[in-house]
Amino acid sequence: MSVLICGSLAYDSIMVFQDRFKNHILPDNIHILNVSFLVPQMRREFGGCAGNIAYNLKLLGGEPLIMATVGEDFDPYRKRLDRLGIPQTHIRVLADTYTAQCFITTDLDHNQITAFHPGAMSNSHDNHVGETQGVKLGIVGPDGRDGMLQHSRDFHAEGIPFVFDPGQGMPLFNGDELKQCLEWATWCTLNDYEAHLMCERTGLSLEAIAGQLEGLIVTRGGEGSDLYVGGSRIHVPAVRAERLADPTGCGDAYRGGLLHGLASGWSLEKSCKLASLMGAIKIAETGPQNHAPSRDAIAAQFRTAFGEVL
Template identity: 60%
Template sequence: MSALICGSLAFDSIMVFHDHFKNHILPEKIHMLNVSFLVPEMRREFGGCAGNIAYNLKLLGSTPQIMATCGADFAPYAAHLDKLNISRQHIRHVEDSFTAQAFITTDLSDNQITAFHPGAMNFSHLNHVNQASDVTIGIISPDGRDGMLQHAREFQEAGTPFIFDPGQGMPMFDGNDLMAFVELADYVTVNDYEAELLQTRTGKTLDELAQLVKALIVTRGELGSHIYADGQVIDIPCARASEVLDPTGCGDAYRAGLLHGIANGMDWATTGRLASLLGAIKIAHRGGQNHAPSLNDIKQLFKAEFGYDFA
């Protein structure tokens, strides 16, 4: 299986403020806000949806291809991908730009203040799906707006089945745009909040949207997920995590499970359970790419959790 993953590559700088934001932000002065937070803890992680999805697919023994754009500061990420033996063939370097970056400050109540710089993501339209070969399935995850629209059309023209995964990119699109994505895609995956937004913007119910694709997948956090397929709603349980440390990248891990299951002809119950398990493995580790189970570990965990083997 070779999946083409169109989406973002990013550096995540995560800082911890050892207090509560509310103690330092005065409501009556919000119109002239000027605050500074001392953050003695900081870590920098490799992230971005495309990078995270590819990382998890590699754990499953697949051969992911990343189609993304990066900036002049990409060298550490490039070395990371080389170490993982993940191809950089379709990662375009954009001069005079930064790789996308998120700067996240978290307080002791897990409130977050995030600044996101898209950088080279804005040039994702310079990449074209037909530049990749031997692709059996694709996914469009959050990326530059023009690139997402273009890649959806190109997947459809190439006859390559793909998942539409709008994620945090959904606010960039109106109802007509979202309907165009759904009509071009073979599969759609959203979380429960995005599902509500998708219905509001398109004017369609989940049942109506599901009729336009082979499957509509809605993740629901600790409640598991629902897969609308073949005229039914398949309830997927949430796999148990050894501990809950960091949800960053859990959705991407789940999507890797979807890609692997679809490409390998698994039934929806098994595909959803594999996706759920990958999310549970990830949440027990900080960052999107720091969990490192072997494929055999994943298979053993799957059987222990669900009572049967996956192919």
């Protein structure tokens, strides 16, 4: 089953600050903030939520199909997707633009400060879900504002179940727009901060939001995930990681596991257990797409963590 992943493809420049932001950002002087962080370590990675989710879904043996807009500098990423065997049928290259660029600085507490240039992503509405074939499941991740609204509308119109994952795109929408996307969506996934913001903007409680969906997932980092489904709240514990190397892309790894489970017809709880494992596997490696366990290795870890078969 092809899973359509609507979202960004981006180049990530990841820098490590060998100290803690809290030692340099003074709360009483935020109004005159002027700080500079020396970052001796820097690397450039392939990223973007659509690319990261597709990478993790492919590790699991899934069939990811990316829908995104990119710039003239896309060629290195194109070659990578070719090597991974991920189709580029619905990746549109736009002239005179850059592919989206993300600049991430991480401190020793794994806090992050991110600057993002959307580039070609701002024209993601040039792509249409109705142009695809054989898609039975989808996700709308962080992307251009108009594209996220359109793709949510398109999934609903085509009768294709999808996950609404506003992520870093949350500030782009007002309360009514978020309510509309929730009405169209089948599932919604948020981290704990995004969940708070969603409630604030829509005026709805998490229970009320979940009542409109087949399931609401709120991830809480090392504390695991809370699933709101069928009027109940189910807690899925976090999987213990071998090491904490880099949080960049952990949420996308989680979503790759979630989509694999949903595409396989699993319950939301079992799907989120696999999602939790994929997040733990990712955080043990630097960069969003450098972990590369075999499917058999993932299956063995899943059995060890949850006693279930992949």
